[in-house]
Amino acid sequence: MTQEQLSIMLNISANHLAKVETGSRCCSIELLQDLSSCLNVRTDYLLNGDAPHNNHLRERLTFLAQELEKITADLPVWG
Numbered sequence: 001m002t003q004e005q006l007s008i009m010l011n012i013s014a015n016h017l018a019k020v021e022t023g024s025r026c027c028s029i030e031l032l033q034d035l036s037s038c039l040n041v042r043t044d045y046l047l048n049g050d051a052p053h054n055n056h057l058r059e060r061l062t063f064l065a066q067e068l069e070k071i072t073a074d075l076p077v078w079g
Helices: 003-010 014-022 029-039 043-048 052-073
Strands: none
Touching: 003 014, 003 029, 029 043
8 A cells, every 4th residue: 555545545645644654743643543444453553563463363374384384295296
C-alpha cells in the first residue's frame, strides 16, 4: 500500500500522513485508531512496535514450513 493510498483511506492529505510518519506532526487519537483499523494492527503496535500476537503466528508458520519440508523431501523428483 502506498502512502497516497493510505492517505485516501484515512481521508487526510498525503503530506499530513508523511509528517505524522516522520514525527514532525502529532497523530490524534482518532487518526491512530483509523490507522490501526486500516493496517489491521493494534494501536500498541503502532505506538511502540510490540506485536506479541504476531509472534504466535510466526511460530506457527515456521512449524508448518518445517512440516511441509519434511513431506516434500520424500516426494519423487520429476523432470
